[in-house]
Amino acid sequence: MAEITYRQALHDTLREELLRDENVFLIGEEIGRFEGSYKITAGLLQEFGPKRVVDTPICENGFVGLAIGAAMLGLRPIVEIMTINFIALAMDEIVNHAAKIYYMFGGQCPVPLVIRTPGGGGQQLSATHSQNLEVWFAHVPGLKVVAPSTPADARGLLRTAVRDDNPVLFLENLALYNTRGEVPDGDYTIPFGKARVMKEGHDLTIISYSRMAVVALDVARRLEQERQLSVEVVDVRSLRPLDHETIVNSVKKTNRAIIFEEDWRSYGVGAELAATLQEEAFDYLDAPIQRVAGAEVPLPYSKPLEQAALPSARQLVEAVDRLAIRKRRVVYA
Template identity: 65%
Template sequence: MATKTYREALNDALREEMHRDQDVFIIGQDVGKFEGAYRVTQGLLSEFGPKRVKDAPISETAIVGAGIGAAMAGLRPVVEFMTINFTLVAMDQIVNHAAKIRYMFGGQVSVPLVMRTPGGGGQQLTAQHSQNLEHWFAHVPGLKVVAPVSPADAKGLLKMAIRDPDPVFVLENLALYNTKGEVPDEDYEIPLGSADVKREGKDISIFAHSRMVNVALRAAERLEDEEGISAEVVDLRSLRPLDTETILNSVRKTNRAMTVEEGWATFGVGGEIVSLLMDQAFDDLDAPVKRVGGEEVPMPYSKPLERAAIPSVDRVYDVALQVLA
C-alpha cells in the first residue's frame, strides 16, 4: 500500500493501462503540453508521446465524436472533458451516438470509450462551472456511470472503465483531486456496478456517491459521537449499473435511509434510490426516506452563498436526525 492523492491514483491508472494496452490513448483539451487543466495527465505526454496523448481544439463535439469513431474502429480512447460542464455542448455525441450505436446497429460494433471529467462545486467557479450532472448520463441505456470517492476506487474504477467494452462515464470531483488515501500496489479489480459500504452501521443507511460520501462519513462520525447513532454509509460508486443488492441489504439491516448528492435532488440520484426502496424494501422501512441535495439555485459566486448551496455535514446530520425521529 502507498498513500496517493486522488489525482495521482487517476494518473497511475492511465499510465498503467497505457503500458498494458497499446490501443489506449488520451484525447482532450490541454491534456498534453499543459498536462491537464487539473494535472491528471501530468507526465503522460513526455512518457507516451503526442500520438497517445492528443491535445485537441476546443471542440467537445469533435473530441468525443472522434473518440467514438476511434472506439468503433477498435481503439480504446480516454476522452477528458475539462469539466463536466463542457459535456453539455457534446450531449448529442454522448447520448445519440456513444450510447446507441451498439444497439441500433444490431450489436455489430461496440464503443469501448471512456469519458472522464470532474464535477462539483466549492471552488467559487460559479454557475457555469460548478455542477453535478452525472445522473443525466445515468439516465441513458447504453452508458455506464461511475463516481469514485477514494483514490483506490478512482484508480480501480478508471482501469475497469478503460477495459470495459462499452462507453463509461467516469465522474471525478474538483474537491477530491488533492485528497489522499491508501492505494494497493498490485493490480486490483473493482467491478463496475458494485457499491461499497464505507462505514458499517445499524441505525440508518446513508447513500451517497463521489465527494458526498466524505460528507456523509463525517456526519456519521458526529452522529456516533454526539448521539450514539450508528450510521451506515454506502458509497454507490456506480450509478449505472446500480448495485441494488448492496443498497437493499443495507436497508434491510438499518430500516431507515437517506440519500445525499451534491447536485440538485429534483429528478436526481436520491429519487432513484427512494424508488428502489419503495418498490423492493417498503416493508423494511420504519420511516420515510429523505433526500439531501444541492440547493436548487444556479451556483452563486459569493463564498458564504456557495457554501450554503452545497450539502454540508451539518445538513446531513440534521436530516439523519429527522429520519431517526
C-alpha cells in the same frame, strides 16, 4: 498499500493502461503540453508522444466524435473533458451515438470509450462551472456511469472502465483531487454495479456517492463517537449499473434511509434511489426516506451564498435528527 492522492491514483492508472495496451490513447484540451487543467496527465506526453496523448482544439463535439470513431475501429480512447459543464457541447455524440451504436449494430461494434470529467461545486467557479450533471447520463441505456469517492476506487474503477467495451462516463469531483487514501498495488479492478459499505451500522443508512460519500462517512463517525448512534454509510460508486441489492439490504437492516447528494434534489440520482427503496424495501421502512441535496438554484459565485446552496454536514445531521432516536445532539459549523 501506498497512500496517495486521488489525483495521483488517476495519473498512475492512466500511465499503466497506456503501457499495457498500445490501443489506449488520451485525447482532450490541454492534456499534453499543459499537462491538463488538474495535472492528471502530467508527464504523459513526454513519455508516450503526441500520437498517444492528443491535444485538441476547444471543440468538445469534435474530439468526442473523433474518439467514438476511433473506438468503433478498435482503439480505446480516454477522453478528458475539462469539466462536466462543457459536456453539453457533446451531448449528441454521447447520447445519440456512443450510447447506442453497440446495441444498434447487434453487438458487432463495441465502443470502448471512456470520458473522464470533473464536476462539483465549492470552488467559487460560479453557476456554469460548478454543476453535477450525472443524472443526464445515468438516465441513458447504453452508457455506464461511475463516480468514485476515494483514491482506491478511482484506481479500480478507472482500470475497469478502460477495459470495458461499452462507453463509460467517469465522474470525478474537483474537491477530491487532493484527498489521500491507501491504494492497492498491482492489477486492481472494481466491477461496475457494486456499491461499497464504507461503514457498517444498525440505526440508519446514509446512501451517497462521490464527494458527499466522504462527508457522510465523516458525519457518521462523529455521530457514533458523540451520540453513540450507529450509522451505516453506503457509497453507490456506480450510478449505472446500480447495485440494488447492497442498497436495499442495508435499509432492510437499519429500517431508515437518508440519501445525500451534491446535485439538485428534483429528478436527480437521489430520486431514483428513493424509488428503488420504495419499491424494494417499503415493508422495512420505519420512517419516510429523507433526501439532502443542493439548493435548486444556479450555484452563486459569492462564497457565503455558494456554501449556503451546497448540501452540508449540518443538513445531514438535521436529517439524522428527523429519523433517529436522539441521544445527544451534535452541532456542526
